[in-house]
Amino acid sequence: MVPQLAMRMLTETDKRLLWKFAYNFGYKGMRSVQRYKKRLKKGIHFPPFLFISLINSCQLRCQGCWVDVASPREMIDLDNMNRVINDAKKHGNSYFGLLGGEPFMHPQLMEILAAHPDCYFQIFTNGQLITGEVAKELRRLGNATPLISIEGTEVVSDQRRGNKDVLNKTMQGLQNCVNNKLIVGVATSVCQTNIDLVSEAWLKRLIEMGVHYAWFHTYRVVGPDPSPELALTPEQVLQIRKFVVQMRAKLPIAIVDAYWDDQGQALCPMATGVSHHIGPSGAIEPCPVLQFATNTIYDEPSVYNIMTKSEFLKDFRETSAHATRGCVILERPDLVKHLVEKHSANDTTQRGTAIAELDDLEPRTSQHNPGNEIPEEHWAYRFAKKHWFFGFGAYT
Numbered sequence: 045m046v047p048q049l050a051m052r053m054l055t056e057t058d059k060r061l062l063w064k065f066a067y068n069f070g071y072k073g074m075r076s077v078q079r080y081k082k083r084l085k086k087g088i089h090f091p092p093f094l095f096i097s098l099i100n101s102c103q104l105r106c107q108g109c110w111v112d113v114a115s116p117r118e119m120i121d122l123d124n125m126n127r128v129i130n131d132a133k134k135h136g137n138s139y140f141g142l143l144g145g146e147p148f149m150h151p152q153l154m155e156i157l158a159a160h161p162d163c164y165f166q167i168f169t170n171g172q173l174i175t176g177e178v179a180k181e182l183r184r185l186g187n188a189t190p191l192i193s194i195e196g197t198e199v200v201s202d203q204r205r206g207n208k209d210v211l212n213k214t215m216q217g218l219q220n221c222v223n224n225k226l227i228v229g230v231a232t233s234v235c236q237t238n239i240d241l242v243s244e245a246w247l248k249r250l251i252e253m254g255v256h257y258a259w260f261h262t263y264r265v266v267g268p269d270p271s272p273e274l275a276l277t278p279e280q281v282l283q284i285r286k287f288v289v290q291m292r293a294k295l296p297i298a299i300v301d302a303y304w305d306d307q308g309q310a311l312c313p314m315a316t317g318v319s320h321h322i323g324p325s326g327a328i329e330p331c332p333v334l335q336f337a338t339n340t341i342y343d344e345p346s347v348y349n350i351m352t353k354s355e356f357l358k359d360f361r362e363t364s365a366h367a368t369r370g371c372v373i374l375e376r377p378d379l380v381k382h383l384v385e386k387h388s389a390n391d392t393t394q395r396g397t398a399i400a401e402l403d404d405l406e407p408r409t410s411q412h413n414p415g416n417e418i419p420e421e422h423w424a425y426r427f428a429k430k431h432w433f434f435g436f437g438a439y440t
Contacts, residue, residue: 048296057120058225069164072138084114095141102146110267115394118324171217179220191313196238222254233273235263257298306429308417312371327392336389365438370412
C-alpha cells in the first residue's frame with residue numbers, strides 16, 4: 045500500500061507541493077508534537093494543531109450544521125490571522141486546519157496562505173468555489189490541501205447540503221484541484237443516508253478521480269437542527285472503524301481518522317489537548333462543536349498565553365477525559381452544560397441558543413466502545429499513531 049501510494053503522489057502531484065507537504069506538514073508536524081510532549085512534562089498545554097473557523101458564511105445549508113451560516117458575516121481578518129499563526133509558530137506549530145462556514149468565501153484566504161509559506165494548511169471546503177483560477181493559485185502557493193466534502197449521490201447531496209446541483213458543482217471543484225496537480229482529499233460525514241459510501245468501490249473511484257486521501261467522520265448530533273434520525277448506531281460506527289483499518293492496509297489511498305489510537309482505543313483530540321478551536325468571532329473554544337468560550341483571540345496579543353492560562357479549557361480537557369474516551373457532547377451534554385455554567389462561559393453562537401440546544405440533546409453513544417477495540421493493522425499507521433497521535437496521558 046505505501047509504495048503504491050507514494051508512487052501515486054510522485055506521479056500525480058506537483059513535486060514542489062509534495063516537498064512542502066513532506067516538510068511543512070510531515071517533518072515539522074512531527075517536531076511540533078515532540079515540542080508538545082515536552083510542554084506536557086512541565087504542565088503546559090498548548091495544542092500542536094490549531095483549527096480555525098475563519099468565517100461563518102456559506103452558500104450551503106447542511107443538515108446538522110452548528111455554524112450560523114445565514115447570520116451576519118463574522119470573520120477573522122488577515123492581520124489577526126497572521127497574529128495568531130505567527131504566535132503559534134513561535135511554539136513550534138506548522139499545521140493549521142481552516143474551516144468555516146466556507147473558507148473560500150473569506151476574501152483574504154489566499155493572502156493568509158501566502159503570508160506563511162513555512163506552514164501547511166488543510167482547508168475544509170465544499171469545493172464549489174474552487175475554480176480553475178483558484179486551483180492554479182493554490183498550486184502556485186503550494187502550502188495547502190483542499191479537503192472536499194462529498195456526502196453521497198446527487199439526491200442525497202442536495203438533501204444533506206440544502207441546495208440544488210450540489211454534487212456536480214463540488215465534483216467540478218475537485219476536478220479543478222486534480223487538473224492542477226494538488227494534493228486533495230475527500231471527506232464524508234457518515235450518517236444513515238450515505239453510509240453506503242463506506243465501501244471499497246467508493247475508495248477505488250476516489251483513486252481513479254485522483255484523490256489522495258479520504259476522511260470518514262461520523263455525523264454529530266449537534267446544532268440548532270441536529271437531525272437525530274441521521275445518527276449512526278454503535279454497530280455502524282464499529283463497522284466504519286473496521287473498514288478504515290482494513291482499507292488502509294489494502295488500497296493506495298491515505299485514510300484519516302482522529303478518534304482512535306494505534307490500539308484502537310477511542311480518544312478525543314480536544315480531551316487529549318492535541319487540538320482546540322478558534323471560531324469566526326475569535327472565540328477560543330474546546331472544539332468546533334462546543335460553541336462556548338471564556339476568552340477570545342482579542343483579549344491579549346498572544347493566543348499561546350491565553351490558551352495556556354485558560355482554566356476553562358483545562359477543566360474541559362480533564363473532566364471530559366475522566367468521563368469518557370469518546371465525545372463528551374454526545375455522551376454527556378449535561379456535563380458540558382455543567383462546565384459552561386461553572387466557568388460562566390459565553391455562548392459563542394449568533395443565534396444565542398447553545399445552552400437550550402444542550403438541554404434538548406439526548407445522551408447517545410460515540411466512538412467509545414469498550415471491549416470492541418480494533419488495532420491498526422498496517423505498520424505505518426500503527427507507528428505514526430503510537431508516536432504522534434495517542435492519549436498523551438489524558439486517560440490515566
